[in-house]
Amino acid sequence: MRESIRTALARVRNPEYTGENRCVPCTIVNVSLAAAGSAIIGSVSRKGGAAAFAGSLAAIGLRGYLVPGTPALTKRYLPAPILERFDAHPLEESDEDAEALTTETIEEYERQQERAVNPERFLLDVGAVELRENDLGFTDDLADRIDGRLRTLPDDPLEPALVAELYGLEPAAVTVADRPYPAVRIGRRIHKWPSTAALRADLATHRALEGLTDRWREVPQAQRIELLEVLRSFRERCPDCGGPITLTEDTVDSCCQTYAVHALNCDGCEQPLLEFDPDDTDRGASGGFQP
Incomplete structure (x- = not known):
C-alpha cells in the first residue's frame, strides 16, 4: 500500500x-x-x-x-x-541547500574572519603575483608550477579525492553531485564550477600554491576557495585546450529575473572559466582586490 x-x-x-x-x-x-x-x-x-x-x-x-x-x-x-x-542568483553559489545557522557555524565563521588575510598583500608577499604595467599577474615561478600541476591532472578531475584537497577534507566527505556542470556535495552544501576547465584551474593552482609556500594552508579554507576563483582571471590561456581567454557579455534568465553576466570564456573549446556580475566590484572578497 x-x-x-x-x-x-x-x-x-x-x-x-x-x-x-x-x-x-x-x-x-x-x-x-x-x-x-x-x-x-x-x-x-x-x-x-x-x-x-x-x-x-x-x-x-x-x-x-x-x-x-x-x-x-x-x-x-x-x-x-x-x-x-x-531568487537564486545564477552567479552566486546559491543553489546550495539551506544550512541552519547554529552556534558552531557562527563561531567557525568568526574564527575564519580572524585568520583572513589581505588577498593582494598575501599573494605579493609569497611571490605568487607581481605588478605588471599597473596590473597584477602570475609570477613566472607560480605560472610554471601551475602548468606542471595541470599536466598531472586527469582530463576529468571531478573525483572526490581530488576535490577533497581543495577543502582539506577526507575523500569520503565529498560526493559528486548530479549536475550538468562540475559539482560536489559536501555535507548539506553543493559546491560548483562553471566548467571542467575552471575546476582544473583551481586544482592546479591550489597544488602550485601549496608547493610555493607553507602559508597557503594557513589561509582560511573559505578564503582559499575565493582566491582560487579570482586567480582564474589571471590566466591568459585555457587550462584545458590552451586557447585564448576572452571576456564576453550576455544576459541570463532565471525563473523570475534577468541578469547581466560577464564571463571569461575560452575561444578554443568555449568553456567558461569565470562568470561574474559586472556590478560587483569586489570579486576578491576583501578590500577591492582587483585582478
Whole structure:
C-alpha cells in the first residue's frame, strides 16, 4: 500500500519545479493565491476552505506551482526587492541547500574572519603575483608550477579525492553531485564550477600554491576557495585546450529575473572559466582586490 502511494506521488511530482529546482518567489505567490482562494471558500464552508487550502498546498508541494504560468506572473508583478531577496542568483553559489545557522557555524565563521588575510598583500608577499604595467599577474615561478600541476591532472578531475584537497577534507566527505556542470556535495552544501576547465584551474593552482609556500594552508579554507576563483582571471590561456581567454557579455534568465553576466570564456573549446556580475566590484572578497 505504502509503495503504491509512493509510486503515485512520484508520477505526479514535477522535478523541474520542486526540490532543488523549487523557485521560492513562485512558491510564495502560489501559497498566497491558495490562501486567498481558500479564504473565499471558507467564508461559505469552513471545512471546504480547509480542504481547498490543504489540497492547494499538496499541489504546490508536488508540482511546484498551483497556477500555470506562475514564473511570468511572478516576474511581472512581484516587487524587485522581494525577487532579489529570494531568487537564486545564477552567479552566486546559491543553489546550495539551506544550512541552519547554529552556534558552531557562527563561531567557525568568526574564527575564519580572524585568520583572513589581505588577498593582494598575501599573494605579493609569497611571490605568487607581481605588478605588471599597473596590473597584477602570475609570477613566472607560480605560472610554471601551475602548468606542471595541470599536466598531472586527469582530463576529468571531478573525483572526490581530488576535490577533497581543495577543502582539506577526507575523500569520503565529498560526493559528486548530479549536475550538468562540475559539482560536489559536501555535507548539506553543493559546491560548483562553471566548467571542467575552471575546476582544473583551481586544482592546479591550489597544488602550485601549496608547493610555493607553507602559508597557503594557513589561509582560511573559505578564503582559499575565493582566491582560487579570482586567480582564474589571471590566466591568459585555457587550462584545458590552451586557447585564448576572452571576456564576453550576455544576459541570463532565471525563473523570475534577468541578469547581466560577464564571463571569461575560452575561444578554443568555449568553456567558461569565470562568470561574474559586472556590478560587483569586489570579486576578491576583501578590500577591492582587483585582478
